[in-house]
Amino acid sequence: MTEQEQVPTAIVTGAGGGIGSAIARQFAADGFQVVAVDLSAERVDALAASTSGIKAVSADVSTPDGVETALSAAESRVFAVCNSAGVGDGGASVEELNDELWNRVIRINLSAIYLMTNRAVPLMIEAGGGVIVNISSVAGLRGGRAGAAYTASKWGVVGLSQNVASSVGGEGVRCHAICPSRITGKVALSQGVTRTPKGIFRAERDTGRPGPGTPSNVADLASFLVSEKATHLNGLAIPADAGWLAF
Numbered sequence: 001m002t003e004q005e006q007v008p009t010a011i012v013t014g015a016g017g018g019i020g021s022a023i024a025r026q027f028a029a030d031g032f033q034v035v036a037v038d039l040s041a042e043r044v045d046a047l048a049a050s051t052s053g054i055k056a057v058s059a060d061v062s063t064p065d066g067v068e069t070a071l072s073a074a075e076s077r078v079f080a081v082c083n084s085a086g087v088g089d090g091g092a093s094v095e096e097l098n099d100e101l102w103n104r105v106i107r108i109n110l111s112a113i114y115l116m117t118n119r120a121v122p123l124m125i126e127a128g129g130g131v132i133v134n135i136s137s138v139a140g141l142r143g144g145r146a147g148a149a150y151t152a153s154k155w156g157v158v159g160l161s162q163n164v165a166s167s168v169g170g171e172g173v174r175c176h177a178i179c180p181s182r183i184t185g186k187v188a189l190s191q192g193v194t195r196t197p198k199g200i201f202r203a204e205r206d207t208g209r210p211g212p213g214t215p216s217n218v219a220d221l222a223s224f225l226v227s228e229k230a231t232h233l234n235g236l237a238i239p240a241d242a243g244w245l246a247f
Contacts, residue, residue, distance in 0.1 A: 009074040010226070011035045013061045013116065014085030016043030019135060019183060022215035023082050026223045028053035032080065037061055037070045061085055062112040067119050077127045080226040081120050083113040083157075084135045089147035091199015102149045109153035113160060117175075121168055129172025131226040134161045135218070136177040138241050147199055154179075158237045165235030174234045176225050181241035182212035210242035 010027040014020035016038030024036045024047060034054045038044045041058035048056035057073045059066035062085075071078065087108045089101055113134055124130030139146035140154030161177040168175075218240050224230055239245050 006076070007031065007033045008077050008079035009033045009035060010080035010082065011037065011070055011074065011078060011116070011120070012082045012084060013037045013070070013112070014083075014135075015047060016040040017084065017086075018215040019180070019218050020082075020084035021047050022219040023084060023222050024054055025051050026216075026219040027080065027082070027226075030223055030227070033074075033076060035070060035073045037066075037073075038085070061116055062107045064115060067112075067115045070116070071119055071123070078120055078123050079127075079130045080133070081116060081130070082133045082135070082222055082226075083116055085109075085112055086135065086153075089149040089199075090195045092147040092149065092196045093198045094148040096196045096198060097148055105149035106153050106156075109150070110156040110160070113157060117160070117164060121164070121173055124173050125168065125171045130174075131230075132161070132164065132173065132175040133222045133225050134175070134177045136161070136179045136237065138179050138181045138239055138245055140177065140179050141237065141239060142245060147196070161237065162235045169234045174225075174230075176233070176235065177237045178218055178221055178225075179237055179239045179241070180213060180218050181210075181239070181244040183218065184212045184214055209247050210244050213240060213242060 010032035012020055012024040015024045015036035024034050028034045028051055036044045036047050036054050037057045037059050044056035048054045057070055059069040061067050089105050134157050136157040137154040139151045140158040158177045161175045164175040
């Protein structure tokens, strides 16, 4: 076995965004060979060019083919997966939504995590274990923090994460959900979605809460969860919110 083959791989989706890129850099600093996946080849190519130990992959992980592309890029055992890819819904409440936006948010925020987890877990079990970290949101813990589609998707991420933990924890696979509040410096999730009147109201209502965190705050937590220091932890949904939910 070569030296490179002995270095475990970590896959990070949404690695072109603020949180995803910070996690990819942190995982590389932790000694992983990182497969950084994003729809934007330009962003992940720039990430890989600026940080050693990162391989850039352009793929749509909300599709089976995209997930297979990401997994096939791994050159060694896939020990860690961080599902960070996501989009917003403009804060739209249920009557402000349309079917197209609902389906898009659920597909990218939730179904993509299912697809990656469904394909990665058997590889982890065969190799003796691994860790999956899913990026949810405080909207996955409280119903009134965001739009209806985004909220439903992020609650789904928490539920899926805990189900995976309970189902395959005995086979060496741990799974967690990190639930950030506002984060500075991240690529906007709207991607052409206009914030709705109720979305604007929510944003203005919550400006008095604790200030936003940084992508590195989330990356530090992800780094801990995949480390040996967290081997007795499984199935957590952890707010990364400076106490935001306490208010």
